[in-house]
Amino acid sequence: MTGDRSSRKRYWDAQYTAYWKKRVEEASEGGTSSVIQGDPKTEDDSVYERVFAKTPTRAGSLLDVGCAWGRMFPLYKAMGLDVCGVDISESMIAEAMRAWSDDPDVKSIQVSEAESLPFEDAFFDNVAILAVFDATYQNEALGELLRVLKPGGHLYLTGKGHFYHKDDKPALDAEIGARRKGHPNYFTDVSKLRAQLADNGHEILASYYFPRRGDFASFTYVEEPPERFYEYFLVIQKGPSVGTYHNLAEAESQTYLDQARSGAD
Numbered sequence: 001m002t003g004d005r006s007s008r009k010r011y012w013d014a015q016y017t018a019y020w021k022k023r024v025e026e027a028s029e030g031g032t033s034s035v036i037q038g039d040p041k042t043e044d045d046s047v048y049e050r051v052f053a054k055t056p057t058r059a060g061s062l063l064d065v066g067c068a069w070g071r072m073f074p075l076y077k078a079m080g081l082d083v084c085g086v087d088i089s090e091s092m093i094a095e096a097m098r099a100w101s102d103d104p105d106v107k108s109i110q111v112s113e114a115e116s117l118p119f120e121d122a123f124f125d126n127v128a129i130l131a132v133f134d135a136t137y138q139n140e141a142l143g144e145l146l147r148v149l150k151p152g153g154h155l156y157l158t159g160k161g162h163f164y165h166k167d168d169k170p171a172l173d174a175e176i177g178a179r180r181k182g183h184p185n186y187f188t189d190v191s192k193l194r195a196q197l198a199d200n201g202h203e204i205l206a207s208y209y210f211p212r213r214g215d216f217a218s219f220t221y222v223e224e225p226p227e228r229f230y231e232y233f234l235v236i237q238k239g240p241s242v243g244t245y246h247n248l249a250e251a252e253s254q255t256y257l258d259q260a261r262s263g264a265d
C-alpha cells in the first residue's frame, strides 16, 4: 500500500493539479513529454471519444470519478448526459466548481473518494473512472463503482496491468518514479478482474489492451488480453448485483518485481 489515506489525500491536493494540467495541455498522439523528459505524452480526449463512439453510454446520467477540473465534462455534455463529478482533491474540485457550478447539465460536484461514494445504490446510468482506478484501493473501489451503477448501466474503466513488457523502459521508469514521489499506483491482475466480474454476473462489452506505455495515447491496442501489456480500458455492463472483489492489484508490478529479483541474482 502506498501511504495511508490522509497522506494520499494530501498528495493529490497539494502536488498533483499543476502536474496533470501540464500533461493534459501537451497531450497528443506521438512525441515525448516535456514535463517528464523522454516519457511518451499522455492520451488526449480524442482517444476517449473513440471508445465512447464504439460503446456509447446509456441515456441519462454519468458519474465521473476522479473528475479533476471537469476535463471530460464537455464530452459528456455533448453526449446529452447529466453529469456528476467527484474527486479526492479539494483543489481539483475547487477548480471544477469555478468552471462548472452554473452549468445546467452538471448536477453535482463534490470532494469524495472512489472507495466511498456519497450516492445511493443503483443511482447512475453510467460511471467513468478514467486514469484514476490505478490510484485506488481497487477491491473497494470496484465494489463502490458497481454499487452506484444501475443494473444494465455502463462502467468505463482504465488501469495498469501488473505484467508489462520487461523492455518497456518508459513504463518501468514511470513505476519507479511514481513510487519515489509517493504517487499511489496499483497494478491490476486483469485475469483476476475479468474472472471476478464474470463470477459476479457482469459483462465486458469492450476491451482495449495497450501493449506499451504510450500506446494508449496513439490508440494502439489489441482486444484479446495478451500475456503482457501496460494499460487497459474496459467497458463493463453491470449485472443484477454488485458482488465482492479481492486481490485485484498490487503496489508493485510483477515486471518490476521480476526485474528487481534478476538484478539481485
Ligand SMILES: C[S@@+](CC[C@H](N)C(=O)[O-])C[C@H]1O[C@@H](n2cnc3c(N)ncnc32)[C@H](O)[C@@H]1O
Pocket: 012, 013, 016, 020, 024, 065, 066, 067, 068, 069, 071, 086, 087, 088, 089, 092, 112, 113, 114, 115, 129, 130, 131, 132, 135, 136, 137
Ligand atoms: C490522472 S488524474 C485523471 C483526471 C481525469 N479523470 C482525466 O482523465 O483527466 C487522476 C485524478 O484522480 C483523482 N483521484 C486519485 N485518487 C482518487 C480516489 N481514490 N478517489 C477519487 N479521486 C481520486 C486525483 O485527484 C486526480 O484528479
